[in-house]
Amino acid sequence: MTDAAAAHARPTLADVAARAGVSASTASLAFSGSGPVSDATRERVFAAAKALDYAGPDPRAQSLRRGRSGIVGVVLEERVRAAFLDPVKIQMLDGISEGIVPLGAGLLLLTDTGEGAVSVANAPVDAVALIGCSPRLAHTVAQLRLRGIPMVAIEGHAGDDIIEISIDNEDATRRGAEHLRELGHSRVALVTLPLDPERTRGPLTPEREAESTSATTSERIAGARLVFPGIGGVTAGASDVEEGRLAGLALLADPETRPTAVIAQSDLLAAGVIRAAEELGLAVPADVSVLGFDGVRVDGLAPYDLTTLVQPSAAKGRAAGEALVQMLAGEHPEGTCFSSVFHRGNTTAPPAR
Amino acid sequence: MTDAAAAHARPTLADVAARAGVSASTASLAFSGSGPVSDATRERVFAAAKALDYAGPDPRAQSLRRGRSGIVGVVLEERVRAAFLDPVKIQMLDGISEGIVPLGAGLLLLTDTGEGAVSVANAPVDAVALIGCSPRLAHTVAQLRLRGIPMVAIEGHAGDDIIEISIDNEDATRRGAEHLRELGHSRVALVTLPLDPERTRGPLTPEREAESTSATTSERIAGARLVFPGIGGVTAGASDVEEGRLAGLALLADPETRPTAVIAQSDLLAAGVIRAAEELGLAVPADVSVLGFDGVRVDGLAPYDLTTLVQPSAAKGRAAGEALVQMLAGEHPEGTCFSSVFHRGNTTAPPAR
DNA sequence: CTGAAAGCGCTTACAG
């Protein structure tokens, strides 16, 4: 039989059972190992399977019958590449895969754009981790809730009944801001993460803040306000170096209005602000201090050692994965809020004058 | 009805059909949009679905019935984190997700360790991309072949009948080696990628090379031999900076035997060799020249600009994804071999003496 | 320890 022909007529459990001279039920038991089957019978079944090139029970049929697919979905708020370019997300992903080990489940990457045949609305997943504070969260959550799929949100309030794994965004930012104040800064500006579903770039305004759909962004803004009540700034269109650079240029170009310190809401954005400062001939930290958030090593940023708030990204992922395992076991786990640690690098210093 | 109760009795297509007063077939047609259904009927079905909180056809039943799961597997040769730490793999992954867009399929992350309930042996995937030149390839391929699942291998010969997406490992390395020879180097050593399934660290010996299970490693060694016939060196236990550092220390510690140039088989390994040189008080490239492979930006390596062979990682992934799409459409695509581009950075120079 | 039966939820020819 050629490969092509074989592909058109793969053997089924029934075929194997027939050849082994047992019932399908018995053959099934032999494969699952979950029932009492005599050694002789088991071996007859396996021999038949081998003879027929049977690769084992079809997972599609198993999951229909069992009501479980053995797959955990991870909803990214953007295309796969973008998520993979963010070190924080990678660490969370790895943490999740660690957390769900007891499930032996695979990780299915999903985006919340709703494109493609396989989406949040119909992916064959048993549970889902929502990564990142996506503005589109509400819609995603509604679909998942309708489907009765357990979910946990990492960063972001997805609904009162949905477990949240978060960090101390407000307090951590407050501590970073206090560090700047202690250095003597008073003219400080923010470079925030996206605020709305369109990820609109631009100045931070009370209107836009009021309409924020990103809890993380809002919380970190609030933390900065605790120290610098009137602080303003700009919103980036994503968390990456280029967006940080654009924001930095907008903030630092005019010597008249230039802040002496910038609070960026991610390390990638902070790195971009540093790039912008360099382009404008400004020294960091002599002319501008830059504070980040995340505590990831940013590619090519050396010899700068970013002053930042280090958050436990992998631990967050692991906690999320563990929570899903518990929910699938019928338990009702609590959410977790982790603490970030202030790291003093070499990108902050007292203001020049 | 409480959420918990709802979770125990999710409505089915049959329920929706009954409420809409139509047959299940018609309701199915209404949802799939693939059959002739009158507007009035369709709306009645949707109204019933809404009233019952029906989230749409169960993907598990659909995939059993249709024989397709809408999921493409990506087999990583190591744990998720390790793959995500390798920029080359991330670029390939992103390329794959781009290549399978026409399928609208999700990407399921799998490792070839065989652990967990969902593995290569039973994952509900329609097709699979094998990433990286894993030594465990043979076993993975055998399982997939038995299951009749179309696959494509990125880097690595998986079998005569399996499409390969590769690059010019031998020729690219040859060009890099020639660059070193032209600079005047003659005492050159290799730091290779793993050679065997155990990823054994240690000196390169004819025996070990003969038993290599990694085509990529062997091809790159062969390319170096075209220029430096007797070249030896050490094998790293993985492609990361720390392994490169260990290899570099082994190679550079003894001033008597120290090479004037090192050919590393990945940029990450090259970065590690540079770190080792620094630790030993050697200057790069003044005391030791270092050549990499991949053309990725290595975190924290600035101001070094690695001399390397730049390979088109994302394009490889895309080609792999596209090949799978074609195979699923019943076509028989060819493999592709891409070319790498030599990049002259600042880590190679004529030997000191 | 083994088998007959029912059914997981859907889609797809096939009739009408």
Add this chain to the structure above:
DNA sequence: CTGAAAGCGCTTACAG
């Protein structure tokens, strides 16, 4: 345009 029927491949009570 709509419906009745069969079946995708398996697992799970239930009997024996």
